[in-house]
Amino acid sequence: MKLLPRIVVSIILPILLTAASTLYLAIHLLQRSLSEEVEERARATLNQSVARLNLGLEDALDTMRILARSEGLAGPQAGLRNEAMQRWRGSTERFENFFFFDQQERMHSGAELPDPDMQDQLQPLLNQLNPSYSAPVFSEDTGELVMLVMNPVYAGQGAKVGTLAGSMKLEQLLSFTIGNNTQRDAHLMVLDKTGRLLAGGLGEPGEALQAPKAASAPQAAALIQALGPAQLAMTKMARIEIDDVAWRALQVRVPELEWRVIYALPERSLFARALEQQRLGLLALLACTLLALAGAAMTRRVVVRPLRQLRQAHAALQAGQKEARAPVVGNDEISELARSFNHMAQSLAATEERFRLMFEVFPHPVSLIRVSDGRYLDINPAFERLVGVDRQQARQHGPRDFHLISSQQDLQAQHELLLQTGRVDGLSSQIQNAQGETRWLLFSSRLIELDEERLILSVATDITALKQVESQLQQSEQSFTALFESAPVPMARSPLSEQLSQTFWNRAWYDCFGYAPGSCDGRGGLLFNFWEDPQARSGFIADLVRDQVVVGREALLRHADGSVKICEVSGRYLDVQGERIILTSYLDVTESRLSEQALRDSEQRFRQLFESAPVPLMHAAEDGRILALNQQWVQLLGFTMDDIPTVTEWWLLAYPDEQIRRSTRRIWQERIEAARLRDGRIATLKVELRAKDGRPLTNIVGGIWVGDSLLVSFFDITENEQAAAAVRLSRQQLLTNLENTPAVSVQWYDEQGRVLYWNPASQALFGPSSHEILGRTLEEVGLLDAQEAQDFMGHLQKIRSSGEAVGPLELQLHHRDGSRPWVMATLFAMPLPEGRMGFVCMDVDISHRKQVEAELGELNAQLELRVAARTQELAKRNGELDQALHHLQHTQGELVRAEKLASLGRLVAGVAHELNTPIGNALLMASTLSDKQQQFETSLQAGLRRSTLSDFLVTLREASDMLDASLRRANELISSFKQVAVNQSSHQRRDFDLRAVLHETALSLGPSLRRSGVRLHEEVPEGITLQSYPGPLIQVLMNIINNAVLHAYAPGQGGVIHISAQTLAEGWVRLDLQDDGCGMPPEHLARVFDPFFTTKLGQGGSGLGLHIVYNLVTGPLGGRIAISSELGQGTRVSLELPLNAPQEVEVPAAAATSAS
Known part of the structure; x- marks a missing residue:
């Protein structure tokens, strides 16, 4: 391939392809990142919009409930x-x-x-x-x-x-819903269940309560049709193309209204940044291409043309034109190459001249022989003098003609060897020259090629003198001794015939082992304990004699000062002129061995630290091989070296989710590369991974570069994360309980009395909603006047200074509608962030109870007046009854101050119901007596007869008996109720009979049990005496029985509650309460003792009864409680109480705040 195409294919084209591939990959990754980002933002926007819709609907529904x-x-x-x-x-x-x-x-x-x-x-x-x-x-x-x-x-x-x-x-509501869109060019649409547009749109014309039409709003209509009905769940953002316009859309459903909210974003807006980057990249790629073409054209002009001229000059020089030269233009590299070529041509001509001169003046005979015919091509003057022939004469003959080779076979063998190896060295030959002298020659020959002709270049060396002195040199040891003495390595030579008892040491040996020079010559190592272990010396000599050579045998040798050195001893067995000699060398490796030992010790310490480290560790090589895993790592994650030989297997097994694995690995690679450029420490990273058994783990991963390997540490925070999640769940559960507790109003205040939290029950009790009052004081919204606000702040100051709770307090507050509700309030402190103190106020509406108390007081006053007006005797009896009722009312008042959930009303109602029968009978007899008295007085004025007197006396006796029985029954009931009230309100420790306490409790619960149709069946033996607290025990029994009546039976169903007791070993008694009601599911059974947990919220249940029972049983009574239940099989509550309660037990506040 020519140079210019090669440059284009090898350099320019790969650069352009790499740039194009990089541009494509970058644009693809950017588009993918933008898609994920906009999908996450769309999902968050839709969730927030739906939440705002639900919040507005919930507020409206709360208003309607209150108005209803x-x-x-x-x-x-x-x-x-x-x-x-x-x-x-x-x-x-x-x-x-x-x-x-x-x-x-x-x-x-x-x-x-x-x-x-x-x-x-x-x-x-x-x-x-x-x-x-x-x-x-x-x-x-x-x-x-x-x-x-x-x-x-x-x-x-x-x-x-x-x-x-x-x-x-x-x-x-709709503007608030679609107004949270922060994405530029994004659109929100709210549709009702029939597909009519309520709010939002895609920027097209449209009307509310009309489905988008293809004529006026084609984009919106097509988009809604492509997304499908609202019931179709969408897990990912959909891509919809409408009239060459691509949209990214996501919809969610509003379940309460069957509405749907649609989020839509034009894809051109989503990928605007990517398209701009793509356009710039393409422009840059086009510019690179143009520059590459321009560079190719310039290369052709600047590089290819001068190289072609240089090649032409080279061809001319090869053709024998010694004057051929390349043109030189400029000072660039090609010009330098042309200049170098011209210099080489000149040097070649000069070298040829020098070679000819050297050939002529070389002192040794040199000849050139043709391979084709075996004749000389040329010889130098030294060859002419040695052989005695001239150059012209030699060109007509070969080596065999001048007896330089003894036979034709030898000549043929040398030619074959040269053709195979290209060289022949050390070939000696004895000749006789023209003067008759015998000469020894040593030939060295090379096969060369000159002008496409193969030649043999042969150089002869006259070794006649060497041959003459060879015998003398063989007998001389001077060279060997000089070499032995001047060797830089400690050495020794020993004649084997002397059993190594006569040994000579060189100067380097004396310098290494500290002996005086010459002091040990002629003495074997055994004579001055040179070897630390003589057996090792004997073994070394035996192996040397057997194998003739021993290399690198490690031995301990003694220094002149007594110290021991670690040396590598090597020896060779020699035969010098019939004498067997052992030549031994010593190499001091003490420092290297100590360094190696130190390295091994360091590695051992590293291994011990690695294995004993309290955190999981991984040691990995730079190429991804896992070198080691410590025991903590295996215990935590379960993987061994066999499971994960490389980091690649580790990533696949520990991160099964491909997306999580890719993102986590990318972040980890960035951090380890950054650490390599800094101090080697890798910034920690919180990761979610899987153990071998599938357990999800949360770890903090860090590491450090150790040379070319990586040490990675894992810190397991799974339990911490689970604990934090549990705390968040507990907080959410608390807020849920507070938000859904209709009977208890809960507010949180800061140190200035501003409202931080306001639950729905507070809104129902006082009027203002949480939006109206949050961040404001009660005085600002008109719930307290100035004096009441000052008193309220005084309570907060008291809590801040003492840290103790205030209350229960009975207060009359202001409602927004002008009414004055009565509440029972309790205030206590709670911590706020940054060390600040907050306050919690819990209010229970007792307005109805106050009204009942006023009516009951008025009724009792009227009853006392009517009884006093009837008869003086009844007035006396009623005086006692009034005293008893007064004492009972006092007891009730104490219970009111001790409870929060208004159990006093039920107790007073029971007392009034029970007393109604005997008092009604007494009232009837008093009225009858009054009528009989008037009849008797009339008869007395008209004339009294014996029969009339007898009838009056009989009636008087019957009425007296009836009055006595009725008032005795009332007195008995009042005494029982009085004893229960005293026990329940008092937490004094005393001796009491368990059966009597159960009987008193059953008597006080009789009215409510009869109304509900539930009977108590007692199986408690006599003689079980406890030294304990009867008040908390009665409260426990009443709470458990009332809880069974409320939860175990449907209204009007009726049932039986069995109560049994038996003594246990070691001073304990077991009390079982078993009902035959509906039972509880397991999920309710697990939470029965949690505060505020109830299934009858708003129907008489407060969620505090069994919580108080648990605190009383495990607190002042010092016992244990267990509860078991199955659906349809009833519920069993088991109490195990000590016969002697613990001493000096403080009664919990829960016992003083409720008596369910």
């Missing part, structure tokens, strides 16, 4: 209902109007529906028992886009009385 529970809405008075809806219209900006539909689907409202045609579509929605939504319509009043949010309305008995509907304005 308003007073007067469920009543029969339409005027109050319309007045309430009229008042609501001006109080919220979210809704335009409100409408009430009764069970006959009649609408009650002072306004018309947004669209009269929507009456038909509302009929199926009015029959639903759950909140629902209508299709969006335009309001005829305002022209705004609205949607009816419908919520059922229930009466106090739980019966549905109608449906409340509110026309929700959608403009703000």
Whole structure:
């Protein structure tokens, strides 16, 4: 191939192809990266849009739920209902109007529906028992886009009385939904379930509540049709080409409304940057191509043409034109080459002259012989003098004619050897010249080619003198001795006939081993203990005699100062003129052996550190071979050297997901290359990988370059990551419980009293929503006046200074509607980030309980007046009863201050129910006595008869007996309730009988059990006495039994709760409570003791009963609790309590805050 095509093919074309391939790969990778980035951004935008839609719908639904529970809405008075809806219209900006539909689907409202045609579509929605939504319509009043949010309305008995509907304005919600798009040229569209456009678009003309049409909005219509219905799930972004316009689109579904939100981005916008880079790259590639063509043209002119002229001059020189020269133009490399060629031609001519001169004056005979005919081509003057013939005469003959070779066979053999090897050396011959002298010649011949003719160049050396002195030189040892003495290596020579007892050492030996020069000559090594191990010396000599040579035998030799050197000893067996000699050399390798040992020790220490390192380590070569894995690494990941001989297998097994493996490996390669350019330390990287058994692991990987190998460390943080995930899950669960706890209002405050958190129960209790109050104080929103706000800040200051909780406190607060609800509040501290202190307030609405207490007090006062007016004796009895009731009310007050979840109401209701029968009987007898007394007085005035007196006395005796029995029964009930109340409110340690405590507890729970139809079956033996706390035990039993009544049986179902007890060894008693209810699934059983966990939220359950039970049993009672259950088989609660409770146990706060 010519030079110019070779330059194009070898240099220019590969460069252009490499540039084009690099440009293509870079554009492809950039497009792929942009696609992944926009898909991630689209998914995040859609998720945020759906979240905003759901948040707006949830807020609207919460408003409708609150309004549906308003007073007067469920009543029969339409005027109050319309007045309430009229008042609501001006109080919220979210809704335009409100409408009430009764069970006959009649609408009650002072306004018309947004669209009269929507009456038909509302009929199926009015029959639903759950909140629902209508299709969006335009309001005829305002022209705004609205949607009816419908919520059922229930009466106090739980019966549905109608449906409340509110026309929700959608403009703000939809603008808020599509307004979070931050991608340039990206578009969002919101469609309802029929495909009508609600908001957004692709920048084409269109109307709301109209499906995009191909005529006015062809891009949007085609895009929606290509994506398909909203029910089709999309896991990846779709590429859709419409009229030569390519789109990237992704859609998600809004399940509550069956709407869908579409994210669309023109592909030209997505790849604009890549196309610009591609255009610039193509321009650069075109410029490179033009430059390459220009360079080729310039190369042809500047390089190829001068080279062609140089080749022509070379051909002329080969043809014998000694004056042939190449033209020289300029000072570039080709000109230098031409100049060098001309210089070479001149030198060649001069060399030919010099060769001829050397040939003529060379002192040794030189001849040129033709291979073709064996005759001389030329001889030099020295050859003429030696052989005695002239040049002209020699050209007519060959070596055989001048007796330079003894026979024709020898000549033929030399020719064949030259033809095979090209050379013959050391051929000696004895001749007799023309003067009759005998001469010895040593010939060296070479096969050469001159002017395409093969010749033999033969040089003869006259060795006659050497032959004469050869015998003398063979007998002389002077040369050998001089060589032996001047050798730089320590050596020794020993005649074998003397058994090595007579040994001579050279100067280098004396210098190496520190002996005085000549002091050891004639003495064998055994005489001065030169060998540390004589047996090693004997073995060396034996091997030397047997094999005639020993090389590099390691031995320990003693220095003159007594130290020992490590040497490599070599020896050779020689036969010098019939005398057997052993020539030995010594090489001191002490330093190298010590260095090798130090290296081995260093490697051993490295290996020990590598194996004993507390973290997993991998040692890998630069070419990817895995050199070692320590035990910690094998224990953590399970892979051995057999599993992963190279790093490639490691990447495939530890990262099965190709995408994760590719991204992780790319980042790792960048870091190890960066470390190679710096200090060798590789920046750590957090990775997700798989162990051999498939376990997912999270590790921090780092490493360091050690020479040409890589040491990689792995630090397992899987448990830390799992713990962090558990913390996040626990926090999410706590927030979920707080958000879904309707009975407890929870707020968080900072040190200035500003609200940090406000759960839905707080909004229901006080009025303001979380959006209105977050970041503000209670005084700013009107829930507290100045004095109350000052008192509230005083409570926060008290908590900050003491660290103790404040409460429970009974407070009367301000509602937004002007009412004054009563709450039971507890305040305590909680930590905030950056070391700041926050505060938690938990409020329970006790307004109803306060109302019941006031009514009960009024009823008791009226009862006392009526009984006192009847009779003086009954007044005395009722005085005792009033004292008992007063004591009971005092006990109830103590329980109210000790509990949070209003169990006092149930206890008071039970007491009133039980006392109602004996007191009613007493009241009846008192009324009867009053009537009989009036009849007796009338009879007395008219004339008393014996029969009348007898009847009056009999009636008086029966009434007295009935009054005595009734009041005794009331006294017994009051005493029992009083004992239970005292025990439950007191946490004093004392001796008590277990059976008596169970009986008292059953008696206090009797009214609620009878109402629910549940019976208690007790199997507790007598004589079980505990030295413990009866109050917490009663509270535990009441909580467990009430929990069974609430959760185990459906309303009106009834059942039996078995209570049994038995003593155990080592001073313990076991108490089992077994119900025959519905049982619990395993997922509920695992969480029964968690605070705020309940399946009856809003139906009487608070999620604190069994949590308090657990704290009391394991706390002051010092026992253990276990619970087992199966669906349909009931639930068993087992308590194991010590007969003697632990001393000096502080009763937990939970025991003082609830008595379920």
